Amino acid sequence: MAHLYQDASQPVATRVADLLARMTPEEKFAQMHAFWLILDSGGNHKERSDLSDDFAGHKETLALEKQLASGAGQITRPLGTHVVSPEEGVRALNRLQKTLVEETRLGIPAMFHEECLVGLLCKDATLFPSSLSYASTWDPELMEKVAAAIREEAQSIGCHQGLAPVLDVSRDVRWGRTEETFGEDPYLVGIMATAYVRGLQGEKRDLLATLKHYVGHSFSEGARNHAPVHLGFRELNDTFLLPFEMAVKLANAGSVMPAYHDIDGQPCHSDHFLLTEVLREQWGFDGLIVADYGGVSLLHQHHGVSHDDAESAALAFNAGLDIELPKGDCAQHLAKAVSRGLINMAKIDEIVARILTEKFRLGLFEQPYAPESQPNMQQSAVRELAWEAAVRSITLLENNGILPLKPAPDQKIAVIGPTADDPLALLSGYSFPVHLIISEMEAHTGQVTTPLQALRSAYGEQNIRYAKGCHILEKRTAGAPVFPGDAGKPMQSSPVSLDTAQIADAVKLARESDVALVFVGDLAGLFQSGTVGEGSDTDSLQLPGVQQQLLEQVVATGKPTIVIMTGGRPYSLGGLEEKVAGFLMAFAPGQEGGRAIADVLSGKEAPSGRLVVSVPISAGAMPYYYNHKLKSGGTPIAFHFGAKYPFGYGLSGTTFRYHDLQLNQQPIPIENGEITVQIQVTNTGSRAGSEVVQVYLRDCVASLVRPVHELKAFQRVKLDAGETATLNFSIPTDMLNFTNAAHKRIVEPGVFDVQVGASSADIRASGKVTLAGDVLELPRNWRMVSRCEMNQ
Incomplete structure (x- = not known):
């Protein structure tokens, strides 16, 4: 061996010390951030401009070749950034890795990370149900199997770290990211998250799970994205830190991601107490702390606790951060931070040692390249697992005896609603097809079975008739503003459709049928490209757009009406809960969700899900959660306080x-x-x-x-x-x-x-x-x- 660090027989600590001693400051700084690139198998890689450039006010400044010459800590979402086949994507990332391993001075390989909350976020990967659906199964063993299946797909394309699971404890379902949570109980969140981490990481922790968003992200002012959080440490610890503590101590989680918000004025990305004292010193966490995308630059761009990039970098890394994601907006100014005395090289060495430790432990120096055999996507057993997770999560809220709706000759079933035949309506915001909307790309959804397709198969084409009834969003587009309306940016108007022109045809269809199945809910999409998801918060629990009008008029026909709600949060039916014949909550059931819904409706499978978020009486009850304090409802208890369908609720086909x-x-x-x-x-x-x-x-x-x-x-x-x-x-x-x-x-x-x-x-x-x-x-x-x- 030319150098000690290249000798795999040496202890990891010895290899780290040897390599660290050989590195220049610039090579150390390069390990502390990622590159976000459009990779090319011929080596013609390009930098990716992204929403975060506008969001945080940054553009890359140095030539890519010059930056890569010093190495790279991570590469951000090499297959999840654009539409590329897994085979071509693996060839491209191997080409970049070859440059880093064979054409840089020290040959330090990069780690690759991808999103994987509801399946690997890349083309052709299996699209699993949302986290709300996962938790609604109340089955940690099933959760571990799902995560293990995601792990297999991720490792088949060379992924080393997955940015999941989400351990935020739901407190206000108006928050757009509610769909990413395991619900409102900290113990249940901790159990499901621990199972997910075990499944994703495997016994050897050779793929790092990332716990996010650390911590309290879900209890923001008005349930608005990034808004401040007002919590004392006691409640923070008992409710919001508990799931993180469980996943660190019980599942040896390999990574943690701080949240965007501030708690009582302290931004999480610069919180030494939480990132170092609690996480590392009190709990014994030994993995990597990675920034949420753009989170370091927000210290000066939004929070105003630093003057510039260099100071923001120093604040975050001194607090406990190891790697800035998705790019090096602030980390590329670390030399300036050192020269100004904002951070010292001893702290840099401490951080880089942790990064190198993980790279050696993962075996990257011995096996830097991903296998270029056929990536392991959409296997039949994995699709069945996605179906099982979906079918076991579907929760029956109302049933006047109509369910199961058995197939029968000459039965006329009206299928109505904007989510009945929309593949994207079954998917959550961090699924690949939905995530691409903000990049103005379209993804193939042929693997998704819609409810309409599944119902035609279950009941016969001749018995199913369809009318959309209304739109939720007439066009899915990117480019929604992400700044508050009163902070120097224009006020926003809602993109939700108010067109009622299609309701009459749907009502006529219901009147001519024996039973009406009405599919309502929302559409996931980041930053208001949808009605739920990251940056897609709401001020109401009314169904988006004119869906309530559609449902009211269908119910008014007198025909038995069964409501199937999909999406990322529960909505009120405006009093129709007592008038409908049946009511199913399916949240975002993934690519096999249509089949799962048809199986439950037809009686092929019994409903078995249970709610993990309460369905409040009204938005006036927000924030609402079952494990509140006695005085939370006011004195006397407010008329709007309480839940129509409480945490843990769900009907079965028996008693x-x-x-x-x-x-x-x-x-x-x-x-x-x-x-x-x-x-x-x-x-x-x-x-x-x-x-x-x-x-x-x-x-x-x-x-x-x-x-x-x-x-x-x-x-x-x-x-x-x-x-x-x-x-x-x-x-x-x-x-x-x-x-x-x-x-x-x-x-x-x-x-x-x-x-x-x-x-x-x-x-x-x-x-x-x-x-x-x-x-x-x-x-x-x-x-x-x-x-x-x-x-x-």
């Missing part, structure tokens, strides 16, 4: 009885104790079905105000008609903790209500337990997860 609750002997020791909850559940209906048994606890008297109750355990169970299962839950006493004034997690002695039920508002059995002992301050590795053993 269940909960009985014979048993709790363990009292008192239970605080230290190393466990609450044991035994409950029997019997299927009292005439058909098989699934139930999600949920255990909530309430701290009856505490030294600080506590939520009305909190989810601490759950278990999905499938029972045949008449079958009984005995579920034995074990809940560590550590899980009853909350954060005190000293920022420590503590458990207090006292009495706790134990509530077992079918939702947060449907408690079927309850009792009390008493914890005895002194106030316990939890150690670093406290017990975070409950268990369930089931006997059938």
